[in-house]
Amino acid sequence: MTCGPVQPPGGPEGVERLLTSAFEGLAAGVLLVDARGRILAANPRAEQLLGRRAAAMAGADAHDLLHRGPDGAVIPRSQCVLLAVAEHGRPAWGDSDTFLTGDGRALPVRWSAAPVVQAGRTTGLAVLFADMAGSSAPVGREAARVDLLEDLAEQLTLVSAITEVLSETLDVEEAVDRLGPLLVPKLADWVAVDLRTPEGEVRRVAVLGPQGRDTALEAWRGPLPPPTTLSRSALVRVLHGAQPVLLGPHEMAEPPDAPLAAVQAGFLRVLGATSAAVVPLTSAREITGAITAVRTRPDRPFTDRELALLADIGHRAGVAIDNARLFGEQRDIATAMQRHLLTELPQSRGLQLAARYRPAPAGSRVGGDWYDAFELGDGSTALVIGDVIGHDLRAAARMAQLRNLVRALAWDRHEAPAAIVERLDDAMTSLTDIPMATMILAYVEGPPDGPRQVRWSSAGHPPPLLLPTTGSPSDGRARYLEAGQGIILGAGGDPERPTGRQQLPAGSTLLLFTDGLVEVPGADLGAGLEELRRLAADLTRLPLEDFCDRILEAIPSGSTDDTALLAVRVPPD
Template sequence: MLDSPARLCAVGRLGLGPRADVAFDRIAVLVERLIDAPVSLVTVITADRQFLPGQVGMPEPFAADREMPITHSLSRHVVQAGRMLVVEDIRADPAMRDNPAVHDVGAISFAGVPLTDSDGQVLGTLAVMDREPRTWTASEIALLVDLGEVCSSELRLRIAREIADEARRAAESAHDQLTLLGELTETLSATMDIDEALGRLGRMVAGRLADWCVVALAEPSGAVRHVSAAHFDPAYAEDAERLARLAADAPRDMKAMLAAVQRAAGPVRRDAADPASLRRRTSTGEIAEIAERLGFDSYLITPITAPVGRRSVGALMLVNGAGRGVFGAAEEGTAVEIGRRAGQAVDNSRLYGRQRHVAEVLQHSMLPQLPDIPGIELHARYLPAQIGAAVGGDWYDAFVQPDGSVMLAVGDVSGHDIEAAATMGQVRNLVRGDAYGRDDEPGPLLSQLDRALHGLSMPAAATAVLVRLRPDESGYELTFANAGHPPPVLLRPDGEVEVWWEDPEPLLGLVPRDDRSTHRRRVLPGSTLLLYTDGLVEQPAALIDEGIRRIRTVLEDGAAMPLDDLCGQILGTVTRRDDDIAVLVIRLS
């Protein structure tokens, strides 16, 4: 009866421990005055303790401690019997005469009425004791029963209030956990870098679902791929990072944890964790030392589960210190859902990585090998957008004509997918096939390309810059045409930078135009020409002029730089890569 789970749950909801309670002390004083008993008690009884939230007349140390062992409790007999008990002489009562309270408290006579909750469970007593034999009168018993009802009503009110608070906290927790899941989904989908995603996951969970956590991920081969740890308190950040490093350097320990989760085929929860057991299961004692420092009183391990085949690919370990308490069913359910969503993110990342690799190989296979040309140094880069399929419509090209002139081209077919890349390959080949062996200037060549796109019914809209470079005795004659593309930029030998703005002409593939312009420039040896696509200079909510200003600054500061380094500096001006970038840098000697 004393250890009934339902009764102990109700006692726990009262929150009455070894301390005085003003309301129950007043009732004890009232009972003492009205019944004229030397000892008056309001008791609440757990499985092994009797608390005294209200008392008058108890000797020390019980009066100060407000508790006593269950062995000293006379009221426990009321709880066990489930009814009022009245004893004139405890020394003559077979059930009570050996109770240590006879000697330690001086209790000789006793009367106690049960205090009950709304379900009739006895939680404690309102009791009186005397230090000599006593016959309790009917009026005294009636008064004790009435005041016991007052105490029971107060207990029931407090339990109802706590149940309401629990419901409110549960609703808030459910809302918080739903919010966490929503934010987590957004975070996991915001990056395809799975190490970054799992690190963010840990930082989001720590403090909201647990005091701290460890996230581990395995490769399909079984090797440990990722370990990260996070604590809600920034003061423990270094400890968490150190623990993650130690765990990553102890793959056998992490494999054992992952294997345990796989065997369990579900979450593993321990409400009473012991750092000593962790010390036995890890290859280095420092892991256990750090865990104890972070707080290792309860934990919950849930698998990170891939959606296909429901296979476990990792584990999320949530840990609480003593202050936060144990994990409940709600936290377990949320943790399982986090593991499921993290598993989907892992699968998506791996699939994306495979697709991105294929796309990058495809993209680079469609871009040309730059020729070796005496007196002209060429360097090119292609960078895919950081989102999407890592393949798009940007391209560059350079080839030598039979007459010794050099054709240079940079273009951008609209789109960021396989179709755009395929169209780009066709447009680039059309440029080569149409221009090679002909003396036409870039303007007429782009007009012919426009006619070909329409005549062949190619669904392309593209920008392009086409340049013909002819060496002569004093340098180079350069002619170019621009179809809706960002302007070429020239770094002169004297360090000045020219941006070749011209009146804009329409994109290729929209409306055929027979009179595209050709522009002429004299270029001196020692100059550097930059051709590029709009991903280099266009940023959301910013003018293209700002992007061109950035590359001007790089060119002015990097005139003496090796071409490869200069190209890297130019690409470094891009703060975010929402679009593909193709860059062709030409240095003339």
């Protein structure tokens, strides 16, 4: 077994020469096809087998021109397995189809196709085929070349799938969970993933085998001994920046020279490892951990080429994990900022107030949602709910700017909500870099012993929900207040922003909320609003704090946004 750095034979130029030679000299036909199924290139053997010149096939639809069923009949495009490779990005093969030759014959072929992926997107496919009726099926060195190309295509597909899967999450644990099933059993019988913690410790966060997470091996997960710098252990050296390492029976039998080396040796022994590869999880900033891939069949040791592939996967996984950690740090800062800025609700005369804020689910981006409530000089209570456009730390900072502007304008000017929102729109455009935001500014007015009314103006925000104390969700009395709707802040101004007015009956509840409570990507917003209306109507008899808790629990699964809600209840007579 070899240890230490792995370099591709001949470097990138050598690989390119190998692929060019394989394409031109194979005893099997090769077609390169774009994502829409058009032929881009054909090697000499494909020209010979099909009786067609490559130049004549270029630009033609591969399915219409060539692909036929076992009896030579046309295959409907919707049932074409070959075309599905480009559509779904997964390899496919067949051994009972025919290709139509230039002289009209149906040529029985064995074919395999793999997607060609660039920047995470399938841009076409490579098709290898051989004549099953004659003697053109590759043998000997030519068969080895075909196997090499197919193996390279399969590895490229695996790397593409791993890149795509890891890029879809910003959660460290989820990234690890997604990585394992892609490596087992395609590249390894077992995989262990170790991560460095921000405190400098090392934890084994996953042990994955043929059945996924193996409960019998849970004892091997958890904190690991510190990686002593002087140890010869492959895992210790990789965690300290060494190149990927291959281990055979001889290397794994060496006596451990450090506590972490002893743990790793015991782990490999329990698995019955006959070959192992240890590669770092790397990013531009740091080494975030290591992957240990294990095989248990003596006749199938890891090769240098597979080690290079695992090293590439380790780098991609390391970048994804580092990105997830950076995102988590930013998200924690933004969430803390938001919670710090969310107002302690006033003790309003004759009103009950309650509010809730929930950050976006783990792995989602933080947003700029906020609520606010404060007493005005004339004794009315101002209510604010809003959402600054954007999903990052900047959105949270912008939310703080807008919140303070609203407070200052509302306190300084005893004007209608619509006038304040209009001034806010002008100030936001002139004094901040906030691109757009939605918001409702509402005033609850009237003496403590009633009657009460609410005046509000909405800048593109979901409407308030009014809930009387009596009635059921089916009688229509729980309803959204659609009046007072104006355009979003930052969209160019609204010279006549509207004001809505509504009496608040004794015992009624007014609910203001952000769209994270009702909106799920790809789902119908109207359905989400109706679901909230029915739920809130069912819960309106609960104490206000319990009411808010139950509403927040009902955030739809699949929601990726943060959520704020503010509830006001008028005491009953």
